[in-house]
Amino acid sequence: MSAETSRPGQAIDPVLSVQNLTTSFLVEGKWKQVVRDISFDVAPGETVAIVGESGSGKSVTSLSIMRLLPQDTSRVEGKVILNGRDLIALPEDKMRQVRGNDVSMIFQEPMTSLNPLFTIGDQISEALLCHNDMSFADARAETIRLLEKVRIPSAASRFDEYPHRFSGGMRQRVMIAMALASRPKLLIADEPTTALDVTIQGQILDLIKMLQEEQGTSVLFITHDMGVVAEIADRTVVMFRGDQVETGATADIFHRGKHHYTRALLSAVPVLGSMKQHDHPLRFPVVDTSTGEAVQPAETPDTVMRDKPVLEVRNLVKRFDIPTGWLGRIGGRVYAVENVSFDLFAGETLSLVGESGCGKSTTGRAIMRLIEPTSGAVTIDGKDILAMNRHEMRQMRKSVQMIFQDPFASLNPRMTVGQAIAEPYLEHKMGTAKQAREVVADLLAKVGLTPDMASRYPHEFSGGQRQRICIARALALEPKVIVADESVSALDVSVKAQVINLMLDLQQSLNLAFLFISHDMAVVERVSHRVAVMYLGEIVEIGPRAAVFNNPQHDYTKRLMAAVPVPDPDRRHEKRPTATEELKSPIRAPDYNAPQRQFREVSSGHLVAV
Structure with missing residues (x-):
């Protein structure tokens, strides 16, 4: 109960x-x-x-x-x-x-809570055997029942699989099953x-x-x-x-x-649908952490320079071979990115949205040539990135910077954060060591940290603070294009607001172009000029932000929007149909030929795959 x-007046312990x-x-x-x-x-x-x-x-x-x-x-x-x-x-x-x-507990990151050396069935069974007097056979049967209860498809056949074979969502379901094993x-x-x-x-x-x-x-x-x-x-x-x-x-x-x-x-909470009355990206209200008060935002003026794209992507393809057997024969390929094309203009934010595994991060890395594309064309200011040699690529990266999804993995644990931010500035000979220290202090202040933090090491910061450090480092070279790969997904609501407002301010003052990779639809609606929805390596819908959000056409786009939590407690008892399927696999046979997608124009610039 x-x-x-x-009932009114009823005492409940x-x-x-x-x-x-x-x-x-x-x-x-x-x-x-x-x-x-x-x-x-x-x-x-x-x-x-x-x-x-x-x-x-x-x-x-x-x-x-x-x-x-x-x-x-x-x-x-x-x-x-x-x-x-x-x-x-x-x-x-x-x-x-x-x-x-x-009492049981579900932690934030299931992969760090699950032992990679044991199957998920063994780990749930262990929880049952530890607290209950039952046989191994009974524990196995109860484990399968629990996996079915948390909507793991084909639960019996997945009992003996290891955690790395499960998606993030399915691993979290396993953690819930384990937490509920003894009916706490x-x-x-x-x-x-x-x-x-x-x-x-x-x-x-x-x-x-x-x-x-x-x-x-x-x-x-x-x-x-x-x-x-x-x-x-x-x-x-x-x-x-x-x-x-x-x-x-x-x-x-x-x-x-x-x-x-x-x-x-x-x-400061982004609300899906709140941008219907706004034509351009809108800053977030920012929480003053000293007083707890919110400062209301202003709509950003339109500074997009639509005469010529600063970044052009044409028919970008990236496939990963899957070797099988002792001789390394190719048994299949991951079709991670398939015939992706778009333009990005100075002063514009184009958001790539979709679930994990849809290819959006691979697209960003392929554009930067952090992974080599299988085919396609990528040009920055009219220069073909894919034809550049190592020296030319080094110079190009002054113009294009990337903010990575995992801040801890992208920071050197042996370097202070001041050294990490200053390193690209000094490597590209943009100023003296003294000037670099001034730049570091200014950038740390801009991303909500203090200049004295420059002497600390990455492990001394929270996850959100480390992400801000990575953003400061990306801004050090004053790039024209920033590829932001889930750059605010791990941040608290007010810190997220501060960082996005900083990005919008820099965009306005420097005509920066952002390729904003995210799965947070409410944030995407707030910051974007245009939106591209990706599913299984392909763009299935692309267009102006207002057109895509106010009139979504593709079934997958509608599904993404329907899943966004609405900050309205009056709707708490509404239920969505509980889906159990995982994102379909992008693995295909080696001789698979991807079909050429046709697009239907819904309105000016709003295209949907058919």
Whole structure:
């Protein structure tokens, strides 16, 4: 029974009661409080969301509840009452029995939570055998039932497969199955959909809601995505810099939020369909993190120079051979990018959208020649990139820079961030070492960091901060074209707003062209002049932003838009049809010939594949 369906005046004992939770970390010999006096309850069958940005303390709160913080460098005070027992006071051996049995946790990145050396069936069975008295055969049967329950297609045949054989969305389903194995009273979900494509995110949210209805599980949902909060939470706890600033029914928080930080968070949330009255990209309201207030935006003027494209892509093809057998015979090919063509003008943002595996990132890398295209033509300012030698490519990369999806992998852990940002500036002899230091300080300030951070190393920053460092590095050479590959997907809502506003400001002042690769349809609608939708390596729809979003024609485009969470708690009980299929495989036989697609013009510049 949920808190919403209980009768007036009926007393319900909460499944979880957190009382004055305070967590401290040992920093340079002193205890520093990072979470202060947090109190909330989770009723049977209820979903409570803890929302806040990186550094707010929401994940530390969940780890404190589970007692997963290192004992020698952390201290947890207060009470965490689960089913009448104070978890803080339990000895460790008793706590191990609680974890996975009475309370389970789904983490943000399933690939780091799953052991790559064991099959997914063995890992779920282990959770069952650890907490239940059953045979291996019974554990296998129950595991298959759980996989079917979380909508894994052909569950029995996938029992013996390893994690790397599953997509990100399917791996997250496996994590949910493992968390639900012992039918816990409470499920803690820590950013379980942040790294997922929008359609997969919608499926996971629907799955959690369905399982909650069937099993009556209470859910504590940790997120920074206000659209997800509106879709799944009965009540919401808002955290800011370790403090609980507001708590209440989700509808009240959204419609009548009292704290200025709550209102600022909501104002910075991109809402699909909010651009119908705007002709050009629109800056986001920016949250002032010192006061929590939001600064309202202004529409960017049209600075697109449509006389001649700065980037032209014609019939771009990239295929990856799949060798089989001892002799390396080609057994198949991944048709990653197939006959992709588009133009990009100075001052314009063209967004490539689609799910993981659609070929959008491969397109960006092929344009940069970070991977060699199979065929096609790519020209920058009329110069053929594919015909350039190594020296010419080095010079070309002053004009085209890329912001990569994984910031940690693209930063050298042995270089300070100041050295990383200055390196391309100095390598291309654009100024002296002193000038480079001034450029680094200016760029760090522009992306929301402080100049003194230049002396720190990448591991000392959060994921969002590392992404801002990568953006600063890409801007160091003052390029004409920036390929932004999921450059804001991992950022909190206000940081995302700041970074995108910075990109729009630079675009306006420098006539920068952006190839914006993303799966976030609400952000794409906000920043784009034109949009190209990719599916299985091909562009299936392309056109002006308003035309594509207001009048989508291709079935896949409609599916992407329908899956976007809407930050409106009044629509929380609406259900989407729960799809279970994964994105179709782009692997084809070696002799496969891709058909030449025909396009129908819906309106001026708006084309859809037929």
